[in-house]
Structure formats: structure tokens, C-alpha cells
Amino acid sequence: MNIVVCVKQVPEVTDAELEINREGTEILKEDLEFDINEWDNYAVEEAVLIKEAHGGKVTVVTLGDEDCEDVLRTALAMGADEAIRIDEQGFEFSDAAGIAQGLYHAVRDVPFDLLLTGAQGSDDGWAQVGLTLAELLGISYASLVVGVEIGEGTITVHRELESNTQEKVEMPLPAALTIQTGINNPRYVSIMGIQKVRRIEIKETGSKELGLSEAEIGSQGSSVASQKLSLPPVGEGAEILTGSLDEICEKTAQIIRDKGGVM
Amino acid sequence: MxxxxxxxxxxxxxxxxxxxxxxxxxxxxxxxxxxxxxxxxxxxxxxxxxxxxxxxxxxxxxxxxxxxxxxxxxxxxxxxxxxxxxxxxxxxxxxxxxxxxxxxxxxxxxxxxxxxxxxxxxxxxxxxxxxxxxxxxxxxxxxxxxxxxxxxxxxxxxxxxxxxxxxxxxxxxxxIPAPAWTNLRGRQFAGADILVSIGRGIGKPENIPLAQKFADAIGATLSCSRPVADEEWLPKSRQVGTSGKTVRPKVYIALGISGAYQHQAGMKNADTIIAVNKDPMAPIFAIAHYGIVEDLLQVLPVLTEHLATK
The missing domain is CATH 3.40.50.620 (HUPs)
Structure with missing residues (x-):
């Protein structure tokens, strides 16, 4: 069972106060930490689990600048065997379809039975790349996967639906799956672990080597004409309680009492 | 416009x-x-x-x-x-x-x-x-x-x-007329944890909503045995058995299915099998865990009601 996993490096924004550049086109990333996209982390773990159970090889692919080698090293330390980086030059301001084009050209000649991506990115949240890729490859797919059972030439997966329900679908291999968080418990990668895989060569490629024209990717290939970022209005709806912690808690306690929260 | x-x-x-x-x-x-x-x-x-x-x-x-x-x-x-x-x-x-x-x-x-x-x-x-x-x-x-x-x-x-x-x-x-279903890639609904499966005993297509209503009441998926698919009362993709799908749900409820071995091959590994059939000699009772010898058309409305008022 050979598996390709597409991963992405994203800024960690959970506890960060985000700022936007003057042009309103991007967030300021200088002070942010970068890590593997959370959904992709589960996808790598799932690939390694399947490899451990059924044999085969795991290849991780990313599209980004040199710093993005870090996510590939992380994936290698988790148990992936090979890594490919598509340089981001030419892909700047690509929409999801442009990114999918780059990945498609990089993976179409890699023999695989299963292609995994995260269900979405924590940054742009398009939730498009994995399935666009499946369609370009002309293979079966399933999104939002929370369980995988490998059969004989087939795969059965559980898809997460709304209201705590799931559905089970079966399809022939090769297939593409987009992985939902919670499907497994991604293993912890130590600095030692990353040290151990530092000699594995990362294969590099780029838009030119992949034969992509400017019209297909980047801002020219994107269906988006312009994007203007802004900070959402803060506290527009909520009355923000102020004062010392003690004062805030006293006010809060009073509100709870007033609103009938204490029997 | x-x-x-x-x-x-x-x-x-x-x-x-x-x-x-x-x-x-x-x-x-x-x-x-x-x-x-x-x-x-x-x-x-x-x-x-x-x-x-x-x-x-x-x-x-x-x-x-x-x-x-x-x-x-x-x-x-x-x-x-x-x-x-x-x-x-x-x-x-x-x-x-x-x-x-x-x-x-x-x-x-x-x-x-x-x-x-x-x-x-x-x-x-x-x-x-x-x-x-x-x-x-x-x-x-x-x-x-x-x-x-x-x-x-x-x-x-x-x-x-x-x-x-x-x-x-x-x-x-x-x-709008449905397209011809050609060049499908083979992704199929593989059934849920509960299957309500109907066989020849359902009698006529007009009775299918009765089974569907029951299936909906318990969050189950409706499947069928070969005769029902052959009659095109349900699509072929819902057929359980050797020429259809092999399933292993938690609960399999066989309604009016006699239980030919071709059908059994597709479902006998279900955790719990409940069979309803008028014929006490139906082979399905040999592999079912629970059996009801009654007309499914009599059983369904009463059972659906019991589940709804639980």
C-alpha cells in the first residue's frame, strides 16, 4: 500500500494577536510560529499507521518555500519514507485550484494506492485541494474521513456528517481521502527524531520543471481578482467586562444571579 | 433571466x-x-x-x-x-x-x-x-x-x-431527466451500522415506504435481497448477497427475506440478526438470532410505533 500525503505549513494563530499589512493583502507573519497544518498531521499519522499494518511506502509532498522543509522533516520523523517539495515560486497568490494543479503535476507520476490530505487548512480554510486533486487524477474520493478499513483492492471509510452521525462508503483503490481531525492520535516527534531523518534527501521541483504555465497558477491562474483582509469587529455584540479580575468575577456572578443562573 | x-x-x-x-x-x-x-x-x-x-x-x-x-x-x-x-x-x-x-x-x-x-x-x-x-x-x-x-x-x-x-x-x-449512469468511479454507500433489508415478502413497491419509515425511525439504511433489486424496486447498489454487497452491521433486520445461501453469504456475520417472515421454515431463521413468524406488513407499523414512543 503506497501512500502519498500532501501537507502544508501554516502559521500558528490560536494564541496570536494577528496584524495585517498596510495593503490589506496579508497577515504579518514575522512574529508567528509555523507548524504542520493540524489536519495534515492526522493525515500523516494515518498514512504511517496504514503502512505499519499493510507495508508499503509513504511519500509526503508540500508546496512552499525552503522553510517548509520543516514540515517534511516532521513527517519523515513520524515514519514517512520520501519527501518532495514543490518550490512556491510562481505559485504566489494561487487559489486552491492553482495549488491543486501544482500538487497534481508532482504526484501523478508517483505510484500510489492512496492519496491523503487534511480536510482543510487552518489558514485559508478552502477545504478544496484534496478533492480537486482527486478530480484531476480521475479517482474515487471521500472527504471528512474519520475511519479507514483497508480491503482487497477496495477501501471502506467512515465520513463524519452533521449531528454526530457518520456514513460508511466503499470505493476501489486508488482513492483520495481528506482526513478529519480526531481520526487517530498523531505521534509526538522529538528533536532527536528529526535529527535521525536529517540525511534523507528531499526531492525538489518547481512550476517550470512540472511544466506549468503562468496562466495556470499564481495570480493569473486564480479565479480571485482581489482579496482585502480586515480584523473582524471585536466585541461588537458583547459588553466586555472590565476591571480587576476580582471585580470582573463579581460582576459576572451578579449577572449570572440576575439572569436566573443560580437556583 | x-x-x-x-x-x-x-x-x-x-x-x-x-x-x-x-x-x-x-x-x-x-x-x-x-x-x-x-x-x-x-x-x-x-x-x-x-x-x-x-x-x-x-x-x-x-x-x-x-x-x-x-x-x-x-x-x-x-x-x-x-x-x-x-x-x-x-x-x-x-x-x-x-x-x-x-x-x-x-x-x-x-x-x-x-x-x-x-x-x-x-x-x-x-x-x-x-x-x-x-x-x-x-x-x-x-x-x-x-x-x-x-x-x-x-x-x-x-x-x-x-x-x-x-x-x-x-x-x-x-x-430534468436523470443522466445515464456511465463512467461511475465505484464509490458506494457501504451501509450503516443498522440495516433494514427487504425481500420478496414486501410484496409490492407501494409497501416500501412502510419499511423506509421504519428504517428512518431507527436511523437505519434500507437494503434488499436480490428479487427486490431485480424488480428495480430498489437500486442494485442496495443489494446484499453474493452478487451484491457483503455487510457486517451491528444489527441486520431481514424483512420478508427467505434467506437463500447467496443472501446469507452477504450478511451472516452481522452482530445481531432479526428476521421477520411468514414462513416458519424460511432458512433465514437458521442463522438469525431472533425470529418473528408474522407478516411483515402487520409487524412494521406496530414496531415503528413502539420505537417512536420509547
């Missing part, structure tokens, strides 16, 4: 809220820009649902086929493609839901359409689409203007628009 096509979403016989939220967005945008709203219903035996859509759109388009009874990407993509090519709408709205997220990106790639997902606001200015999205986990708003296109595909976030769409329209219901 140009059109906004809204892909109605339904599950277990009910239209989901996102359908009305999308119609609200479509009608608002349509009113401002002189666009008609068309609700698109893909499914099987959907006349009840069409009735509920009529009041909120200018037109209800229906593609009816047993293959569309349950959501499956292969068939839904093909049906949606058929409708889009037939109507050539300016906008097609899909929910950013488990179904829409599964459908929209492949649809966009297949028809080379621009797709914007997870939108919370829509606008049209001189034919150019503007959308508001939330990125970085909702910490940043992104206002996008799209390049000009004859057709945009858009998925809308659930809860971003009002589900209390104004009724008062009376859209005509038009049927």
Missing part, C-alpha cells in the same frame, strides 16, 4: 436548514439583481420535498432516480453536472456541509468553474461576484472580488444566513 441555482440538501426525508439559508441568500441577491431562484432537488420520491421548496423559489428543478436515494458523490456529481449544463445559471449555491464539502471542489474541477467555499456574505456588482470569508479560524475577515465569469460555484457556511426564508412564491416543478 439569469438564474441562481440552489442545491437543496436533505437527509432522511427532511430538508435541512442550510437549504433555506441558501434560498434566503439567493432570493435576497436575486431581488437586488433581477435573478430568478431555482431550487434543485436530487433524490428519489421527492414530491413531498418539492412541495416544501415551492414557496421559497421561482422554480423547483427535480432529478428523480433510485440511484439518488442516498447521497453519493459519484451520482450526485453527475446529476448536478446535468442540471448545471441544462440551466447555465450565473451562480450555483451549495452548502458548506459534509455533503457540499464532498461535492463542490470536484464539481468545480470537472466543469472548470471558479469556486469560493465557506462564504458568509455575497454581493454582485456589475456581474462580478464579491464574497466575505473568514480565515485563520475566524480571526481575519477576507473580502474577495472574483474575476468575471459566466458561472460561479459558491458554498455557504451554515448559519450565516437566515433560515426563515420568506414564503409566498409558487415555483413550478420541472423535471
Amino acid at each position: 439569469d438564474e441562481i441555482l440552489v442545491l437543496a440538501e436533505h437527509r432522511q426525508g427532511e430538508l435541512r436548514d442550510i437549504t433555506f439559508e441558501m434560498l434566503f441568500a439567493a432570493n435576497t441577491l436575486g431581488k437586488e439583481n433581477g435573478l430568478a431562484t431555482a431550487g434543485l432537488l436530487l433524490g428519489h420520491e421527492t414530491s413531498g420535498l418539492a412541495g416544501k421548496l415551492k414557496g421559497a423559489c421561482d422554480r423547483v428543478l427535480v432529478i428523480e432516480d433510485p440511484e439518488l436515494a442516498h447521497y453519493n458523490a459519484d451520482q450526485y456529481l453527475m446529476a448536478l453536472e446535468t442540471a448545471v449544463k441544462d440551466r447555465k445559471p450565473l451562480l450555483t449555491l451549495i452548502g458548506h456541509t459534509a455533503m457540499g464539502m464532498d461535492l463542490a471542489p470536484a464539481m468545480a474541477a470537472r466543469l472548470c468553474l471558479p469556486l469560493v467555499t465557506d462564504c458568509v456574505e455575497l454581493s454582485l456588482e456589475e456581474g462580478r461576484l464579491g464574497v466575505l470569508r473568514q480565515i485563520y479560524g475566524g480571526k481575519i475577515n477576507a473580502q474577495l472580488v472574483m474575476k468575471p465569469s459566466d458561472h460561479y460555484l459558491i458554498s455557504l457556511r451554515t448559519g450565516a444566513f437566515d433560515a426563515e426564508v420568506e414564503q409566498g412564491k409558487s415555483g413550478d416543478v420541472e423535471t
Whole structure:
């Protein structure tokens, strides 16, 4: 069972106060930490689990600048065997379809039975790349996967639906799956672990080597004409309680009492 | 007049809220820009649902086929493609839901359409689409203007628009013929943890809703034995057995299935098998854990009621 996993490096924004550049086109990333996209982390773990159970090889692919080698090293330390980086030059301001084009050209000649991506990115949240890729490859797919059972030439997966329900679908291999968080418990990668895989060569490629024209990717290939970022209005709806912690808690306690929260 | 096509979403016989939220967005945008709203219903035996859509759109388009009874990407993509090519709408709205997220990106790639997902606001200015999205986990708003296109595909976030769409329209219901199901890639609904399976004992197709109602009441999926599929009362993809599917649900409820070995091969590993059959000698009772020797048509209404009032 050979598996390709597409991963992405994203800024960690959970506890960060985000700022936007003057042009309103991007967030300021200088002070942010970068890590593997959370959904992709589960996808790598799932690939390694399947490899451990059924044999085969795991290849991780990313599209980004040199710093993005870090996510590939992380994936290698988790148990992936090979890594490919598509340089981001030419892909700047690509929409999801442009990114999918780059990945498609990089993976179409890699023999695989299963292609995994995260269900979405924590940054742009398009939730498009994995399935666009499946369609370009002309293979079966399933999104939002929370369980995988490998059969004989087939795969059965559980898809997460709304209201705590799931559905089970079966399809022939090769297939593409987009992985939902919670499907497994991604293993912890130590600095030692990353040290151990530092000699594995990362294969590099780029838009030119992949034969992509400017019209297909980047801002020219994107269906988006312009994007203007802004900070959402803060506290527009909520009355923000102020004062010392003690004062805030006293006010809060009073509100709870007033609103009938204490029997 | 140009059109906004809204892909109605339904599950277990009910239209989901996102359908009305999308119609609200479509009608608002349509009113401002002189666009008609068309609700698109893909499914099987959907006349009840069409009735509920009529009041909120200018037109209800229906593609009816047993293959569309349950959501499956292969068939839904093909049906949606058929409708889009037939109507050539300016906008097609899909929910950013488990179904829409599964459908929209492949649809966009297949028809080379621009797709914007997870939108919370829509606008049209001189034919150019503007959308508001939330990125970085909702910490940043992104206002996008799209390049000009004859057709945009858009998925809308659930809860971003009002589900209390104004009724008062009376859209005509038009049927679009189902496509020929060729070149399917073989993704199939593999059944749920509970299967309600019907056999020859169901008697006639008119009795199937009785079994469907029971299945819905317990969140089960309806499947069948070979004679039912041969009669085309249910699609072949629902058939359990050697020439159909092998299943291993938690509970398998065999209704009016005699239990030929070809059928048994497909279901005998279910954790619990409950069989209902008029014939006490039916082979199904040999492998079932529990048996009811009664006419399933008598049993079903009473059992459904008991489960509903639990």
C-alpha cells in the first residue's frame, strides 16, 4: 500500500494577536510560529499507521518555500519514507485550484494506492485541494474521513456528517481521502527524531520543471481578482467586562444571579 | 433571466436548514439583481420535498432516480453536472456541509468553474461576484472580488444566513431527466451500522415506504435481497448477497427475506440478526438470532410505533 500525503505549513494563530499589512493583502507573519497544518498531521499519522499494518511506502509532498522543509522533516520523523517539495515560486497568490494543479503535476507520476490530505487548512480554510486533486487524477474520493478499513483492492471509510452521525462508503483503490481531525492520535516527534531523518534527501521541483504555465497558477491562474483582509469587529455584540479580575468575577456572578443562573 | 441555482440538501426525508439559508441568500441577491431562484432537488420520491421548496423559489428543478436515494458523490456529481449544463445559471449555491464539502471542489474541477467555499456574505456588482470569508479560524475577515465569469460555484457556511426564508412564491416543478449512469468511479454507500433489508415478502413497491419509515425511525439504511433489486424496486447498489454487497452491521433486520445461501453469504456475520417472515421454515431463521413468524406488513407499523414512543 503506497501512500502519498500532501501537507502544508501554516502559521500558528490560536494564541496570536494577528496584524495585517498596510495593503490589506496579508497577515504579518514575522512574529508567528509555523507548524504542520493540524489536519495534515492526522493525515500523516494515518498514512504511517496504514503502512505499519499493510507495508508499503509513504511519500509526503508540500508546496512552499525552503522553510517548509520543516514540515517534511516532521513527517519523515513520524515514519514517512520520501519527501518532495514543490518550490512556491510562481505559485504566489494561487487559489486552491492553482495549488491543486501544482500538487497534481508532482504526484501523478508517483505510484500510489492512496492519496491523503487534511480536510482543510487552518489558514485559508478552502477545504478544496484534496478533492480537486482527486478530480484531476480521475479517482474515487471521500472527504471528512474519520475511519479507514483497508480491503482487497477496495477501501471502506467512515465520513463524519452533521449531528454526530457518520456514513460508511466503499470505493476501489486508488482513492483520495481528506482526513478529519480526531481520526487517530498523531505521534509526538522529538528533536532527536528529526535529527535521525536529517540525511534523507528531499526531492525538489518547481512550476517550470512540472511544466506549468503562468496562466495556470499564481495570480493569473486564480479565479480571485482581489482579496482585502480586515480584523473582524471585536466585541461588537458583547459588553466586555472590565476591571480587576476580582471585580470582573463579581460582576459576572451578579449577572449570572440576575439572569436566573443560580437556583 | 439569469438564474441562481440552489442545491437543496436533505437527509432522511427532511430538508435541512442550510437549504433555506441558501434560498434566503439567493432570493435576497436575486431581488437586488433581477435573478430568478431555482431550487434543485436530487433524490428519489421527492414530491413531498418539492412541495416544501415551492414557496421559497421561482422554480423547483427535480432529478428523480433510485440511484439518488442516498447521497453519493459519484451520482450526485453527475446529476448536478446535468442540471448545471441544462440551466447555465450565473451562480450555483451549495452548502458548506459534509455533503457540499464532498461535492463542490470536484464539481468545480470537472466543469472548470471558479469556486469560493465557506462564504458568509455575497454581493454582485456589475456581474462580478464579491464574497466575505473568514480565515485563520475566524480571526481575519477576507473580502474577495472574483474575476468575471459566466458561472460561479459558491458554498455557504451554515448559519450565516437566515433560515426563515420568506414564503409566498409558487415555483413550478420541472423535471430534468436523470443522466445515464456511465463512467461511475465505484464509490458506494457501504451501509450503516443498522440495516433494514427487504425481500420478496414486501410484496409490492407501494409497501416500501412502510419499511423506509421504519428504517428512518431507527436511523437505519434500507437494503434488499436480490428479487427486490431485480424488480428495480430498489437500486442494485442496495443489494446484499453474493452478487451484491457483503455487510457486517451491528444489527441486520431481514424483512420478508427467505434467506437463500447467496443472501446469507452477504450478511451472516452481522452482530445481531432479526428476521421477520411468514414462513416458519424460511432458512433465514437458521442463522438469525431472533425470529418473528408474522407478516411483515402487520409487524412494521406496530414496531415503528413502539420505537417512536420509547
